[in-house]
Amino acid sequence: xxxxxxxxxxxxxxxxxxxxxxxxxxxxxxxxxxxxxxxxxxxxxxxxxxxxxxxxxxxxxxxxxxxxxxxxxxxxxxxxxxxxxxxxxxxxxxxxxxxxxxxxxxxxxxxxxxxxxxxxxxxxxxxxxxxxxxxxxxxxxxxxxxxxxxxxxxxxxxxxxxxxxxxxxxxxxxxxxxxxxxxxxxxxxxxxxxxxxxxxxxxxxxxxxxxxxxxxxxxxxxxxxxxxxxxxxxxxxxxxxxxxxxxxxxxxxxxxx
Amino acid sequence: xxxxxxxxxxxxxxxxxxxxxxxxxxxxxxxxxxxxxxxxxxxxxxxxxxxxxxxxxxxxxxxxxxxxxxxxxxxxxxxxxxxxxxxxxxxxxxxxxxxxxxxxxxxxxxxxxxxxxxxxxxxxxxxxxxxxxxxxxxxxxxxxxxxxxxxxxxxxxxxxxxxxxxxxxxxxxxxxxxxxxxxxxxxxxxxxxxxxxxxxxxxxxxxxxxxxxxxxxxxxxxxxxxxxxxxxxxxxxxxxxxxxxxxxxxxxxxxxx
DNA sequence: GCATGTGAATAGCTTCACAGCT
DNA sequence: AGCTGTGAAGCTATTCACATGC
Numbered sequence: 001x002x003x004x005x006x007x008x009x010x011x012x013x014x015x016x017x018x019x020x021x022x023x024x025x026x027x028x029x030x031x032x033x034x035x036x037x038x039x040x041x042x043x044x045x046x047x048x049x050x051x052x053x054x055x056x057x058x059x060x061x062x063x064x065x066x067x068x069x070x071x072x073x074x075x076x077x078x079x080x081x082x083x084x085x086x087x088x089x090x091x092x093x094x095x096x097x098x099x100x101x102x103x104x105x106x107x108x109x110x111x112x113x114x115x116x117x118x119x120x121x122x123x124x125x126x127x128x129x130x131x132x133x134x135x136x137x138x139x140x141x142x143x144x145x146x147x148x149x150x151x152x153x154x155x156x157x158x159x160x161x162x163x164x165x166x167x168x169x170x171x172x173x174x175x176x177x178x179x180x181x182x183x184x185x186x187x188x189x190x191x192x193x194x195x196x197x198x199x200x201x202x203x204x205x206x207x208x209x210x211x212x213x214x215x216x217x218x219x220x221x222x223x224x225x226x227x228x229x230x231x232x233x234x235x236x237x238x239x240x241x242x243x244x245x246x247x248x249x250x251x252x253x254x255x256x257x
Numbered sequence: 258x259x260x261x262x263x264x265x266x267x268x269x270x271x272x273x274x275x276x277x278x279x280x281x282x283x284x285x286x287x288x289x290x291x292x293x294x295x296x297x298x299x300x301x302x303x304x305x306x307x308x309x310x311x312x313x314x315x316x317x318x319x320x321x322x323x324x325x326x327x328x329x330x331x332x333x334x335x336x337x338x339x340x341x342x343x344x345x346x347x348x349x350x351x352x353x354x355x356x357x358x359x360x361x362x363x364x365x366x367x368x369x370x371x372x373x374x375x376x377x378x379x380x381x382x383x384x385x386x387x388x389x390x391x392x393x394x395x396x397x398x399x400x401x402x403x404x405x406x407x408x409x410x411x412x413x414x415x416x417x418x419x420x421x422x423x424x425x426x427x428x429x430x431x432x433x434x435x436x437x438x439x440x441x442x443x444x445x446x447x448x449x450x451x452x453x454x455x456x457x458x459x460x461x462x463x464x465x466x467x468x469x470x471x472x473x474x475x476x477x478x479x480x481x482x483x484x485x486x487x488x489x490x491x492x493x494x495x496x497x498x499x500x501x502x503x504x505x506x507x508x509x510x511x512x513x514x
Numbered sequence: 515g516c517a518t519g520t521g522a523a524t525a526g527c528t529t530c531a532c533a534g535c536t
Numbered sequence: 537a538g539c540t541g542t543g544a545a546g547c548t549a550t551t552c553a554c555a556t557g558c
Contacts, residue, residue, distance in 0.1 A: 019549060025466040029445065043517065052447035056551055063519055071518045072558045088466050089473030107364035113445055113462040118469065157472055181475060182468040188286065188370055190309035198471045200464050205370040207457050209282040209345050211439040212375065214455045215414055216346030218438060276527060313529055320541055328540045329536045
């Protein structure tokens with residue numbers, strides 16, 4: 001999800017809807033697995049199952065890329081792998097920098113998952129002088145003072161931020177000034193960036209909170225199931241007080257002025 | 258994003274749209290920051306800016322929760338913190354288990370971000386006997402043989418999977434059988450779960466690929482900008498070959514049969 | 515015959531713009 | 537006067553269902 005003032009609202013990316021773009025990597029992963037097993041062709045039904053979507057959606061998605069299937073047969077696996085890779089821009093090499101080599105940053109650096117797919121970690125960067133020079137994932141950590149130089153020399157346009165929340169905006173600003181135009185943010189903060197810069201965020205805590213919401217609903221369903229006509233009895237003692245109109249549950253202590 | 262056969266398609270969660278639920282944690286974070294600075298009230302405009310959304314969306318979102326604001330004034334910060342927390346189910350304690358204590362798992366365990374917000378790591382679990390007993394983030398790692406016992410004794414309903422891709426489905430199945438109904442998946446695989454179980458996934462590699470797509474488009478724009486009437490000259494030599502109808506770019510080597 | 519590709523229908527989300535309340 | 541709360545409009549995404557072409 002892009003954040004802040006980001007993500008061109010106007011024209012859709014070369015006609016490919018954002019929702020489709022977000023699924024292309026899923027298809028690509030499923031196709032790569034098939035390719036490794038030397039499966040020559042696959043139907044929309046099979047591939048959709050492997051990618052965890054339904055087949056109509058998959059066919060619609062592919063239709064934005066072009067007519068890459070064969071009616072009555074399905075899709076050629078190798079061909080699709082190539083087309084989707086090209087569409088995603090993975091046929092070229094993307095040097096990236098990671099800023100913030102703490103627990104998470106180090107774990108990400110060690111995670112090989114992206115190194116395989118067109119991405120190459122050009123540098124690991126941290127502000128802590130004690131970290132500088134230490135090898136992480138086989139590379140020496142570099143000091144943030146050299147950020148601009150590193151970005152420039154390596155032609156980096158994608159940055160990963162894994163700093164504490166407090167440092168993220170500042171790091172972001174420096175990345176953007178130095179020429180980075182895509183940022184993956186692991187810090188739990190909203191980043192503000194100028195137009196033309198894309199930000200995506202990954203936040204563990206937010207994901208858990210969303211799960212908790214659904215989990216809570218499941219628990220509540222057990223009781224108030226079946227005939228949902230009679231509203232469940234109010235938990236507290238008194239009747240719904242005047243004023244606030246929330247469905248139920250008031251503040252434990254004091255009410256707002 | 259929920260995956261596989263998941264996420265009740267029918268009735269919306271107590272009337273709250275999924276897109277709204279996904280933003281509540283953002284609002285909550287912004288509100289918590291205001292609360293810590295003892296700001297008493299906030300307008301939709303201010304709060305929206307802090308959360309990185311626009312104010313109309315925020316007001317619409319809040320309208321699904323109830324009428325918690327005061328016209329002409331704004332929202333009471335403390336009150337909203339409480340209401341959103343309650344809506345998200347964060348006024349109760351959620352014990353979670355983390356399975357797979359490798360680089361990433363350990364980093365997540367050390368990341369305090371969720372411990373604060375109603376979530377409590379009940380156990381760290383790994384399949385590697387060499388890991389068992391080792392302290393990570395102040396807790397001894399436990400063996401996966403005890404998974405069911407741990408889940409049962411702690412009343413765990415939320416699990417985090419940070420294993421290698423190959424082990425994820427198997428771990429997922431065991432979690433579900435043991436009673437877990439919400440899963441946060443960091444392994445790069447599609448998990449299949451029965452109805453009623455929610456899965457959300459976090460995948461670094463996918464996020465980077467989405468960024469690469471947009472990045473590529475930006476690079477292409479520099480050339481074909483301004484008057485987009487005349488189509489840009491075809492990159493290769495020959496005219497668009499018959500047969501495949503993709504917008505441009507064919508396979509480097511062999512074509513499919 | 516069979517699976518793709520796609521218009522048309524539906525559902526869901528966002529934005530607008532203003533009525534309603536403080 | 538100012539800001540919320542919300543119908544209505546517009547837009548994006550998903551699903552349906554079938555014509556199309558191998």
